[in-house]
Amino acid sequence: MAYKGQDNLDHLQPHKVGVLITNLGTPDAPETGALRRYLREFLSDPRVVEIPRFIWFFILNLVILVIRPPKSAEAYKGIWTEQGSPLLFHSLAQGDGIRERLQRKYGDAVEVRVAMRYGNPSIPGQLQAFEDAGIRKLLVLPLYPQYSASTNASTFDALARDFMKRRLLPDLRFISHYPDYPSYIQAMADHIRAWRDQHGGADKLVFSYHGVPKRFLLKGDPYFHECHQSSQLLARALGLQEHEWMTTFQSRFGAEEWLQPYTDATMKALPGEGVKSVQVFCPGFSADCLETVEEIDEENREYFEEAGGESFAYIPALNAEPVHLDALTQLIEDNLQGWSLRADG
Structure with missing residues (x-):
């Protein structure tokens, strides 16, 4: 019996490797509404706040999300730049620097994207972009050197929840920490x-x-x-x-x-x-x-x-300093061992 599309063997071809770099997240704007959306997502994570959900629901929605967003918005206004939130533009610059280093060595065999655990660009959105690009091998690097369930494990949770909705899953490698790298x-x-x-x-x-x-x-x-x-x-x-x-x-x-x-x-x-x-x-x-x-x-x-x-x-954070990008690229390469990185896929 013939099936529609059975001659399409794209899924059998060599595939590129995807590298997803993640950080915590940032509101879309230094405004009360944006902060309320961001804080609701962040503080609803049971990895972040380990309080019984029934009790925390009322504390979060009746107290914290009423009082805290205006104060947080004022704090973000004080650090906001023309490029947006510092965390976002530094993270995007890190992604650009790592992408340049990897592609200099491996050509287009590696695709690098940046995502935020909370807010945008989102983890589900970037995973979909990887799938659309034919990525079948995925390395995830959360930029939290010291492991905590509230950060590193929460990132893995977000990946797992997204994967539960997908039929086609990539090979996955997850760098859970690097405190002594x-x-x-x-x-x-x-x-x-x-x-x-x-x-x-x-x-x-x-x-x-x-x-x-x-x-x-x-x-x-x-x-x-x-x-x-x-x-x-x-x-x-x-x-x-x-x-x-x-x-x-x-x-x-x-x-x-x-x-x-x-x-x-x-x-x-x-x-x-x-x-x-x-x-x-x-x-x-x-x-x-x-x-x-x-x-x-x-x-x-x-x-x-x-x-x-x-x-x-x-003393400022490492941000997109060359010494930092070199270190992160080396960490990524160490964890890509065994995966084909030929420029042709």
Whole structure:
């Protein structure tokens, strides 16, 4: 029996490899409505807020989504640029740089796209674009070096939910974390060293990571340990003495205890301990965003200076710096081993 389309053997031909680079996300505009949509998607994720859904539904919709969007919109207005949100344009620039590096070596055998876990460009939209392009092998790199269920696992959840709706699934490789990847550590060290060569040093170099509730750690989430691992390796690469650096955690939300020490409390305390100059770098943020530009470089600068500190400096994230793009490209290539990358597919 003959079937319609049985002579179309496109699905048997060699296929290109897709590389999907993801980050957390950003609202479409610094406006209350856009922030409400973004926060609803973000805070509805059970990986992010581990509270019984029935209870959280009312807290989210009757309290948080009423109070928080206008305040968040004002904060985003302060960092918004002509190119849009910093996280988005830095992420797109990272994608462009990685694409250029991979295609320089492998031609059009590799296609690179960028997606946001929440907001746009969306993961489902980019997966559809890959399928339309005939991608049958897919590597996913979430740009969260230190593993947490609230970020890395949430990204995998989004992939899985999308795949449940598809008949044709690609071969999948997922880079779940890279806290001790040598090129990542070296890229940060080179970046910090170059910045300090230009601007000078400080009494203390603080590595600030996004916080999570302490109970995540108690449930087995390795994030706390991987943050300290990255800090120790980075301090060693920079040749720092123990008293010259420390690790802190920022961005806590709600009343429960989060990972400590807190960045804001640390900034308020350091001047009283004799630390007059401080520099802050955020190893867990691959790109600058609200939490670095506004929270660190503005809020925490004020805390430090109001407490008597004399000099505060924020060292920008790696963003699309060549050393970062080189490190990420090497990480991707390491994880593409065994897949054909001939320019003809």
